[in-house]
Amino acid sequence: MIAYNFAYLDEQTKRGIRRALLKAVAIPGWQVPFASREMPLPYGWGTGGIQVTAAIIGQDDRLKVIDQGADDTTNAVAIASFFRRMTGVETTTRTAEATIIQTRHRIPEQALTEDQVIVYQVPQPEPLWKLIPERPVARRAHALSDYGMMYVKLYEDITRFGRVSSAYDHPVMVNGRVLMSPSPIPAFDNPKMDAMPALQLFGAGRERRLYAVPPYTPVRSLDFTDHPFHPGRADGTCAFCGSTSSYLDEIIIDDHGTRRFLCSDTDYCAGRIEEAERRAEEGGQ
Amino acid sequence: MAFVATKGGEDAIAAAHAWRADRRRGDGEGCTLRQATTSFGRAIDRVMAEGALYDPDLAARALLQAEGDLVEAAFLLRSYRATQPRLVDARPIDTTAMRVQRRVSAIFKDVLGGQRLGPTADYSHRLFDTGETAPESAPDPVAAEPVSPLPSAMGILGGETLLEAIPAAGHDAPPADLTTMPLDFPASRPIRLQALARGDEGFLLSLAYSTQRGYGNTHPFVGELRMGEVAVSVVPPELGFAIEIGDIVVTECQMVNQFTGSKTVPPQFTRGYGLSVGHADRRAMSMALVERALRADELGEATGSPAQDPEFVLSHCDNIQATGFVEHLKLPHYVDFQSELEIIRAIRRQADEQRAEDGMDRKKEDGDDRV
Numbered sequence A: 001m002i003a004y005n006f007a008y009l010d011e012q013t014k015r016g017i018r019r020a021l022l023k024a025v026a027i028p029g030w031q032v033p034f035a036s037r038e039m040p041l042p043y044g045w046g047t048g049g050i051q052v053t054a055a056i057i058g059q060d061d062r063l064k065v066i067d068q069g070a071d072d073t074t075n076a077v078a079i080a081s082f083f084r085r086m087t088g089v090e091t092t093t094r095t096a097e098a099t100i101i102q103t104r105h106r107i108p109e110q111a112l113t114e115d116q117v118i119v120y121q122v123p124q125p126e127p128l129w130k131l132i133p134e135r136p137v138a139r140r141a142h143a144l145s146d147y148g149m150m151y152v153k154l155y156e157d158i159t160r161f162g163r164v165s166s167a168y169d170h171p172v173m174v175n176g177r178v179l180m181s182p183s184p185i186p187a188f189d190n191p192k193m194d195a196m197p198a199l200q201l202f203g204a205g206r207e208r209r210l211y212a213v214p215p216y217t218p219v220r221s222l223d224f225t226d227h228p229f230h231p232g233r234a235d236g237t238c239a240f241c242g243s244t245s246s247y248l249d250e251i252i253i254d255d256h257g258t259r260r261f262l263c264s265d266t267d268y269c270a271g272r273i274e275e276a277e278r279r280a281e282e283g284g285q
Numbered sequence B: 001m002a003f004v005a006t007k008g009g010e011d012a013i014a015a016a017h018a019w020r021a022d023r024r025r026g027d028g029e030g031c032t033l034r035q036a037t038t039s040f041g042r043a044i045d046r047v048m049a050e051g052a053l054y055d056p057d058l059a060a061r062a063l064l065q066a067e068g069d070l071v072e073a074a075f076l077l078r079s080y081r082a083t084q085p086r087l088v089d090a091r092p093i094d095t096t097a098m099r100v101q102r103r104v105s106a107i108f109k110d111v112l113g114g115q116r117l118g119p120t121a122d123y124s125h126r127l128f129d130t131g132e133t134a135p136e137s138a139p140d141p142v143a144a145e146p147v148s149p150l151p152s153a154m155g156i157l158g159g160e161t162l163l164e165a166i167p168a169a170g171h172d173a174p175p176a177d178l179t180t181m182p183l184d185f186p187a188s189r190p191i192r193l194q195a196l197a198r199g200d201e202g203f204l205l206s207l208a209y210s211t212q213r214g215y216g217n218t219h220p221f222v223g224e225l226r227m228g229e230v231a232v233s234v235v236p237p238e239l240g241f242a243i244e245i246g247d248i249v250v251t252e253c254q255m256v257n258q259f260t261g262s263k264t265v266p267p268q269f270t271r272g273y274g275l276s277v278g279h280a281d282r283r284a285m286s287m288a289l290v291e292r293a294l295r296a297d298e299l300g301e302a303t304g305s306p307a308q309d310p311e312f313v314l315s316h317c318d319n320i321q322a323t324g325f326v327e328h329l330k331l332p333h334y335v336d337f338q339s340e341l342e343i344i345r346a347i348r349r350q351a352d353e354q355r356a357e358d359g360m361d362r363k364k365e366d367g368d369d370r371v
């Protein structure tokens, strides 16, 4: 009695989402309204990203889903299994093997290619929301490129803290025209968005907005010439793979507060360990 | 390695689901679908309203699956609804043709067709029903058969033009559909009504209550509150004429509110409208109060109260959206938190260095003084 279409949504709805995505690609960074549907996962769990993925996924795709950089976090596991169940497509944890990567809060360490699409889950698409809660007013600011207040906010941070205090979701200027939320990725990931060969799609289900950054589009993190943008990471080394350049999770390993660092990108970390083992074997022979 | 356990996984999810299923069944068989349908009618009505889908059986199923959590049940219904193709739009229901079970008007002592209480708890004593006190002279419920049609109790006001005509829908014709387009502002009246109709009952109730306490007062009177079955009809394109496809129970509330007018424009009472699927007095009345409050700007009244702000009310009345976003805070946020940690440590380090430097300067100054 209860049967579901390929990728859950009916074809008409998926077509509507793809139309909105085309508009989004045509105006990089611009928030396009769309008729967001209720998905079987709650708002805030990535319904926007799930709808985008559902609209673009085909039989031959290979999907990777990460949350906090990891494939094995509960939410990532739940979304990946949802798509396996609703589409029958293969999921993978390997960044290089995926054609679609749906993510919450991170961009993989390994550079993405032209053959890939990265789908971001976005809680709050409006980068000005803390400054202007009324969305129609914010929309006017975008139309007029009136972003002075955002610079004032950054300036206030600098006078107060000596630096910009946004550690994640640091606003970016897309194609020199539209101020955009990169979603709550750490500032460390912002530079990866710039001129990325992969198509970047963003879905905000609850706020009913989609936006996109086409391949090779300039994406600049907002800053000042005398206070340049500063992507931070914990000053540490991955306890597993020894990486000194990846974004790290801080893990407390005992009751005395002993800290260790691990790569947040589990696939990147596992890949490096494999590579090291392979090299050690070759060296031994 | 111990710290791998900080990340969850497939097994953890499966175990959580199994535990929940076990808890739901309890010691016995649990409640059957039939028992739920017959015993929890008002809960089912609310789930259908907030789930925006009229299907009592599915709503009962949702209620059971959600362990009685109404918002979760509405969510189940909504996400199922999202997968269903839209075949045809129903024609507007005609509530004047309702088979009325309940109909009261607070503005007239008696109305044409009479005041009819119907199956209400309004005049019950809120005492636990022990099952021993059934009055021997209980009336035969059959004596209170539904009646139809029953003219609107407010007709007399309209006839005298003391009541405004039904407010215009706005620029949209046919009315915009909230489920196929995103909520946007300014929102037309049909969109506002659609958003309120599926809005959270608690939120609507509290907002309505706030208008009664001075935050956007509308001087409301219940012109009429009616509940009963109405026919739903559609015009299939291949037939070209209307056919009835079923009946649904709805509750409709027409509020009569403070009048507008001036020396030149004859004063008229204004309207607030509420409609809910199922038997839902509280919901329909709250909706009518909030709907009227949202018209403050249009009617040139003073604004500034929460219930009068369409963007505030409509953006936050959907409990599926609200619960999702509030509860999503329990998902992992450790990457963002890590970046905050790095920033706060860096700022603290800077502050410490600055303090140390200042201290050194002061010592130097003190030293200079001693010379």
Ligand SMILES: [Zn+2]
Residues within 6 Å of the ligand: A238, A239, A240, A241, A242, A243, A262, A263, A268, A269, A270, A272
């Ligand atoms: Zn590592």
